[in-house]
Amino acid sequence: MDAKELEVLIGIGFTVLDEVLAMIKHVKGQSGLTTEQIVAMADAQDLKNKEDIKALLAL
Amino acid sequence: MKRFQSLFVVAALLLAGCTTDPYRTAIKGSSDVSQAVSSAIKITASYYSTGVFSDGQKATAAKYFTIVTDCNLTFRKSVVDVHNAGKTGAQAFLPIVEGFVSCVKNSAPVVSDPKVSNVLKTVDLTINAITLAISNAKGAK
Numbered sequence: 001m002d003a004k005e006l007e008v009l010i011g012i013g014f015t016v017l018d019e020v021l022a023m024i025k026h027v028k029g030q031s032g033l034t035t036e037q038i039v040a041m042a043d044a045q046d047l048k049n050k051e052d053i054k055a056l057l058a059l
Numbered sequence: 060m061k062r063f064q065s066l067f068v069v070a071a072l073l074l075a076g077c078t079t080d081p082y083r084t085a086i087k088g089s090s091d092v093s094q095a096v097s098s099a100i101k102i103t104a105s106y107y108s109t110g111v112f113s114d115g116q117k118a119t120a121a122k123y124f125t126i127v128t129d130c131n132l133t134f135r136k137s138v139v140d141v142h143n144a145g146k147t148g149a150q151a152f153l154p155i156v157e158g159f160v161s162c163v164k165n166s167a168p169v170v171s172d173p174k175v176s177n178v179l180k181t182v183d184l185t186i187n188a189i190t191l192a193i194s195n196a197k198g199a200k
Contacts (some may be wrong), residue, residue: 022079
């Protein structure tokens with residue numbers, strides 16, 4: 001493995017770790033919400049996901 | 060890299076253990092899927108921008124994310140409708156979860172590429188965890 005490959009691997013590793021933390025934050029954040037608030041949050045997340053998918057395809 | 064992904068999978072599985080009533084469990088499961096898709100999109104973008112994923116692999120993953128998001132929106136709406144109809148037991152919600160699983164299975168692209176399937180696995184796992192969580196929810200039996 002050369003330095004460039006290691007740099008790529010570390011970069012991806014940080015992204016994955018960030019997402020693990022986001023998942024934990026997501027779970028903790030849900031506990032204080034009503035079910036209706038979680039529905040609204042999920043609806044907003046799905047809309048954002050659709051926009052993010054468009055952005056991903058445009059990369 | 061698989062170690063990081065395993066950690067992610069464990070985090071997703073932990074979500075299935077936090078059960079309340081079947082309605083709330085189903086909604087939380089749906090919300091978890093939305094979050095898992097969001098994370099998978101970011102990981103895919105990272106893979107692509109660093110040259111790990113090709114254009115084709117990125118497009119396959121994006122198609123999968125679109126299908127899961129559409130199926131999840133339908134799933135969540137059905138769960139809310141069943142709840143508003145006054146149904147409370149797990150038996151009322153389990154067929155809707157099965158519909159969600161089938162919706163993704165029947166429409167998602169066949170992924171034989173292990174690199175792509177590793178990224179999609181977490182989302183898949185979160186979807187399947189909803190069935191388990193509802194079966195174990197309070198008042199399920």
